Amino acid sequence: MQTVRIPKVINFGENALGETEYPKNALIVTTVPPELSDKWIARMGIQDYMLYDQVKPEPSIDDVNAVISQFKDKDPSVLIGLGGGSSMDVVKYAAPEMKKDKILIPTTFGTGAEMTTYCVLKFDGKKKLLREDRFLADMAVVDSYFMDGTPEQVIKNSVCDACAQATEGYDSKLGNDLTRTLCKQAFEILYDAIMNDKPENYPYGSMLSGMGF
Structure with missing residues (x-):
């Protein structure tokens, strides 16, 4: 038997961030300062939420424990990882420990x-x-909105990472027909985006490479 594990719900494309419905009393976990997180949260349209923005780059289990100790008694409806890998990794670990669903929003x-x-x-x-299977998102929201303002060199490096991952996933001995199809499509989308100047498709290609990896 072959198995592929992906989030229960995947919202992607233009304005996915703003059109997604978020539960009330959500806990948003991020690494960025308020001047940036406030802008992102306004774009989400979420009104009733708590915010934790003290996650450090390259987080440790101490960051996870800080989130749990500070918010467990406040009983958030869901944990939202908003940012790069650091905030998402903290939510991946903390949410199941708190017995809460998790929404991951990569910036x-x-x-x-x-x-x-x-x-x-x-x-x-x-x-x-x-x-661990428990680290899988209950919902993922992927939106090219976050591309605006990203330095060109960072975008180039990220595209290389996504292409490399798609190639590695396609060639993996642990892969199957479905994962190889996802990785192949990811590479084709990324290649087309590079050659035809469609940067808005980079997050979509990256998303597919993650699904197939």
């Missing part, structure tokens, strides 16, 4: 982490790659 692209069962955290100062 960068390249690895398709919002689609995977992988989580990277530091334990005793050492970075560990964890893989």
Whole structure:
């Protein structure tokens, strides 16, 4: 038997961020300062929420524990990881510990982490790659809105990461017909976006590569 695990719900495309309905009393976890997170949250259209913006780059289990200790008694309806891999990894680990659903919203692209069962955290100062089914998002929201203002070199590096992951996933001995189809389509979308100047398709290609990885 072959199995592919992806989020229960995937909202993607233009204005997916604003058209998604978010539960009330959500906890948004991010790494960015208020001047940026306020802009993103306004775009989401969410009104009733709590915010935790103290996640450090390359987070540790201490960041996870800080979220749990501060918000467990406040009983958030859902945890939302808004940002890059750091905020999403903290939510991937914290949400199941709190017995809450999780929504992952990547503001960068390249690895398709919002689609995977992988989580990277530091334990005793050492970075560990964890893989558990419980890290999978209940919902992922992928929107090219976050491309605006991203430095060109960062975009180029991210495209290279996404293409490399699509290639690696396609060639993996652990792959199957479905994952190879996803990786092939991801590479084709990314290649077309590069050659025909369609940067709005980069997050979509990255998303597919994450699904097929």
